[in-house]
Amino acid sequence: MVLGKVKSFFVSYDCLNDSNVPVFASGDCVSGRVVVEVTGDIRVKSLHIHAKGLAKVRWTESRNAGSNTAYTQNYTEEVEYLNYRDILIGHDRGKRLLFKWATGRHEYPFSLELPQIPLATSFEGKHGSVRYWLKAELHRPWLLPMKVKKEFTVFEHIDINTPLLLSPQAGTKEKTLCCWFCTSGPISLSAKIERKGYTPGESIQIFAEIENCSSRVVVPKAAIYQTQTFYAKGKVKEIKQLVANLRGDALPSGKTDTWNGKMLKIPPVSPSILDCSIIRVEYSLMVYVDIPRAINLSLSLPLVIGTIPLHPFGSRTSSISSQCSMTMNWLGITLPERPEAPPSYSEVVREGQGPIESAVQEDPEGVLYSYIQEFRLQPPPLYSEIDPNPEHSCCPVEQRPDLCPSR
Structure with a gap:
């Protein structure tokens, strides 16, 4: 028997606004579907999802250690806002049940609630970022897991009417x-x-x-x-x-x-x-x-x-x-x-x-x-x-206040 192949594997979000952009805030429900299209019958062990929200900072500085030697110092920091796991189909470890998918499109809905605590707004900077994403993993026997990840945007609302x-x-x-x-x-x-x-x-x-x-x-x-x-x-x-x-x-x-x-x-x-x-x-x-x-x-x-x-x-x-x-x-x-x-x-x-x-x-x-x-x-x-302590260039008088009679 020749097993079929996975034609497409992706995550789709249910948008909360008319702009068709997945945008959420703290306390919102993030919902959507994991979609898999196959060209023939396949066997599946499990389908997992993992949602993550992380603020991360990283930069490198070079320093002189004397005697013409230099070293680099890495500065990193992380803050976790979301860590959610779920199994859409399949079982925990130790159980060997297999599922059979026929040719066609298979959709599995998911839903998770964002924490009620204030969340950092999604952001991309030079030395750091705030990112939220959901990753799906498809496990099949005798094959490496297939993984797909899709980001979503979180806005911590700021009401200017205060x-x-x-x-x-x-x-x-x-x-x-x-x-x-x-x-x-x-x-x-x-x-x-x-x-x-x-x-x-x-x-x-x-x-x-x-x-x-x-x-x-x-x-x-x-x-x-x-x-x-x-x-x-x-x-x-x-x-x-x-x-x-x-x-x-x-x-x-x-x-x-x-x-x-x-x-x-x-x-x-x-x-x-x-x-x-x-x-x-x-x-x-x-x-x-x-x-x-x-x-x-x-x-x-x-x-x-x-x-x-x-x-x-x-x-x-x-x-x-x-x-x-x-x-x-x-x-x-x-x-x-x-x-x-x-x-x-x-x-x-x-x-x-x-x-x-x-x-x-x-x-x-x-x-x-x-x-x-x-x-x-x-x-x-x-x-x-x-x-933080810049030295501004200026004219000689501004560098020498004693030369200026007005000071």
Whole structure:
């Protein structure tokens, strides 16, 4: 008797949304089917599934040990969020029963409940990742097991309709330029945004005032940065990535520029990860003044990228934010013109890509899902490794405060 062959073997999920993307949250039921197609009669011992959720960090550093010798140190850390096993057909070890499958398609449903504890959002970074997957194993007599694995996405929901994330963010900074014994007037920067929490597809309204009393022509700009922080064995690795940016008009000496709600659109990005002990993903809006031959004057405002968008009438606990949100009508806002890449963040982050244009669905639950595939399938971003204690290059006077009479 000639046994048949396995034509196809795959895992299929039952999607919970209209975007046909398998996306789940803590406490959700992950269901689907393991499908096997055979071209002839085969004998099967068992069909197992194993669901796993794991946050993992890994990087390598080289160190000098003296006498021209060097060694590498590996830093790794893991956090397990899910570990589930089940037998769809078959028996435990010690039992020799065989099952016979006829030619055709065979489907075996599965179902498992994700833990109720907060789960880390699925993420892919340079030095770590958060991944969830389900693996199926088909065991047949006298043959090696066949294995297939398929990932699914988990989002730990962040509702931006909370008093903390609806509170306005603002700041003010000033910088005086000097070169040897010559001192010019100050450059001042004030910026404000209506709230701290946003979702992908929204545009941030930036209110700013830039006063240039120096002798140089400066350019106001704004950018969104993503900061990835990885922790392992007491060490910290930090990555900054440019997400989106815009450029204002050049500001001559003695002039003032005002931004009355300048728009900066948030492209498809991963939500903030704030509850994982080994990986954090945070965002910030940097409003800064590009100053020739000097360190930029910058103001950083923290952001949280959430998954549950702003309610149509905002929150009762934040009347100011509610009024701004209602007048903003962000679903109807068009994309700003594609900005040019600005200079680096604190002189260390290289130029990055501008925002990615995407349609925003009107269904609040669909806004997030419309971006899932985009940020998951984007090419690797431009990374820059940030020293926690950077030494900035500057002019001789900024290196020698004693030479500047204004200090």
